[in-house]
Amino acid sequence: MSYSEDISKATAVITGNGKPWDAISGENIARMRAQNRFKSGVDIARYTAKIMREDMAAYDADPANYTQSLGCWHGFIAQQKLISIKKHFGTTKGRYIYLSGWMIAALRSEFGPLPDQSMHEKTSVPALIEEIYTFLKQADARELGGLFRELDAARDAGDEVKAKQVQHQIDNFETHVVPIIADIDAGFGNAEATYLLAKKMIEAGACALQIENQVSDEKQCGHQDGKVTVPHEDFLAKIRALRYAFMEMGVEDGIIVSRTDSLGAGLTKQIAFTREPGDIGDQYNSFLDCEEVDGAGNPGDVLINRDGKLMRPKRLPSNLFQFRAGSGEDRCVLDCITSLQNGADLLWIETEKPHIEQIAGMVDRIREVIPNAKLAYNNSPSFNWTLNFRQQVFDAWEQGGKDVSAYDRAKLMSVDYDATPLAQEADDRIRTFQRDAAARAGIFHHLITLPTYHTAALSTDNLAKEYFGDQGMLGYVEGVQRKEIREGIACVKHQNMSGSDIGDDHKEYFCGEAALKAAGKDNTMNQFAA
Numbered sequence: 001m002s003y004s005e006d007i008s009k010a011t012a013v014i015t016g017n018g019k020p021w022d023a024i025s026g027e028n029i030a031r032m033r034a035q036n037r038f039k040s041g042v043d044i045a046r047y048t049a050k051i052m053r054e055d056m057a058a059y060d061a062d063p064a065n066y067t068q069s070l071g072c073w074h075g076f077i078a079q080q081k082l083i084s085i086k087k088h089f090g091t092t093k094g095r096y097i098y099l100s101g102w103m104i105a106a107l108r109s110e111f112g113p114l115p116d117q118s119m120h121e122k123t124s125v126p127a128l129i130e131e132i133y134t135f136l137k138q139a140d141a142r143e144l145g146g147l148f149r150e151l152d153a154a155r156d157a158g159d160e161v162k163a164k165q166v167q168h169q170i171d172n173f174e175t176h177v178v179p180i181i182a183d184i185d186a187g188f189g190n191a192e193a194t195y196l197l198a199k200k201m202i203e204a205g206a207c208a209l210q211i212e213n214q215v216s217d218e219k220q221c222g223h224q225d226g227k228v229t230v231p232h233e234d235f236l237a238k239i240r241a242l243r244y245a246f247m248e249m250g251v252e253d254g255i256i257v258s259r260t261d262s263l264g265a266g267l268t269k270q271i272a273f274t275r276e277p278g279d280i281g282d283q284y285n286s287f288l289d290c291e292e293v294d295g296a297g298n299p300g301d302v303l304i305n306r307d308g309k310l311m312r313p314k315r316l317p318s319n320l321f322q323f324r325a326g327s328g329e330d331r332c333v334l335d336c337i338t339s340l341q342n343g344a345d346l347l348w349i350e351t352e353k354p355h356i357e358q359i360a361g362m363v364d365r366i367r368e369v370i371p372n373a374k375l376a377y378n379n380s381p382s383f384n385w386t387l388n389f390r391q392q393v394f395d396a397w398e399q400g401g402k403d404v405s406a407y408d409r410a411k412l413m414s415v416d417y418d419a420t421p422l423a424q425e426a427d428d429r430i431r432t433f434q435r436d437a438a439a440r441a442g443i444f445h446h447l448i449t450l451p452t453y454h455t456a457a458l459s460t461d462n463l464a465k466e467y468f469g470d471q472g473m474l475g476y477v478e479g480v481q482r483k484e485i486r487e488g489i490a491c492v493k494h495q496n497m498s499g500s501d502i503g504d505d506h507k508e509y510f511c512g513e514a515a516l517k518a519a520g521k522d523n524t525m526n527q528f529a530a
Helices: 003-016 026-035 041-061 075-089 101-107 124-156 160-171 191-204 232-248 280-285 328-341 356-369 385-399 421-431 433-440 451-467 473-486 500-514 524-528
Strands: 067-071 095-099 180-183 208-212 255-260 290-292 304-306 309-313 346-349 375-378 443-448
Touching: 003 026, 003 160, 026 124, 026 500, 041 124, 041 191, 041 208, 041 255, 041 443, 067 451, 075 095, 075 124, 075 451, 095 101, 095 124, 095 443, 101 124, 101 180, 101 451, 124 160, 124 180, 124 191, 124 500, 191 208, 191 232, 208 232, 208 346, 232 255, 232 280, 232 328, 255 328, 280 328, 328 346, 328 356, 346 356, 356 375, 356 433, 385 421, 421 433, 433 443, 451 473
Parallel strands: 067 095, 067 443, 095 180, 180 208, 208 255, 255 346, 346 375, 375 443
Antiparallel strands: 290 309, 304 309
């Protein structure tokens, strides 16, 4: 329904109620409705799931249609990201938000900063989803409020052409509400716990849930050591739990992102249950590092039958079982295939470095079984991108017979190499990594898990260094405010960003001429009008 149509609809209701409603404006109602399009988190989840499904189909048709996101740890950060995207690119198409369990643990836990081991309160995850969408909806209300003011000004000036232009912008307004891919870690417990938390996340607005195949009570960050995986049947039960949650909440298009940590996980807590040779449990157990035993073995041994031989899986003092060295890629491929065959929509392979051919080698094998398999990939800040890509270029040059004697491979991070041809080629590869990996390695969605954690730290360090040093107030003015003004950062008018003008609009709707509004001539925000 267009803005004009909604005005007519609201006005008809008011007219039908007679004199008691005379003071109510149909246009004001239409404006408030436009500024509050989404009435619930489930509305948002349905809307954004449809967007993701359409984007996935577009990627299948052409891998140039990959999507991107940045991890956000606060609603304000997510809001400013989307405002920036609309300002610079005119549309939010193909841009999502990633909600990182790492950042919740480190920044949003009531226990204080924690490592990424699922020790934070599970309810903090849906709470952040709800917070993010509250801020995104306010971004809608703020931008539309500005358009309504422009419309009123054009009408007051008798400028019909301008009024029609603004009316067109209102009728075709693009919301800041975009899909969130939300990290549910390893499910925070068994399949029932996973299901219950998933429902809360969907109620808050999440259309895409990312779950990993680690043991819940042994969960580690994907870029740290000590990861322990679970047998496929255990993990598939959680994937089914997510799908049941989506279906129960009426979000039939909900997206499940299945993450495997098998590349870096050399341990398992369980030997999988097997019904017959070659089943999924037998395949999982085939990767166990075993030694043949004679007779019945030793007291306390756990023994399995492998090809008619009695084998002892290697067990650590922690009671964990060890996989064979070098089996990680094979386990990743099997994890991915079984996940997609049992209800997952996207894959996530956690790697130790950003190497396109490493990822592509696994995806090629997965696509032999499931041709349209595609990934969400973590462009992780845990990677040293500069060193990794300089070393990749060094290796490629060396293999191609190019002279690399001017470079020390172990010291390529050095600033001394920044202006060299090798460093320039490495930077070019970093710049095109997402495009190239989307085309070659099946990556539909590129995300950075923790970027705003790092940008907040860097910008705060720069401000503290200048403000508390010799620059004093100039450290803030030159380093922050002057840049905000000249680069058109909306937050320079922080009262407007916090909703002051929206409040003024409501005061006028409710009180008419008696409204005591904040945006008068003495509001210091007027200094930023020029």
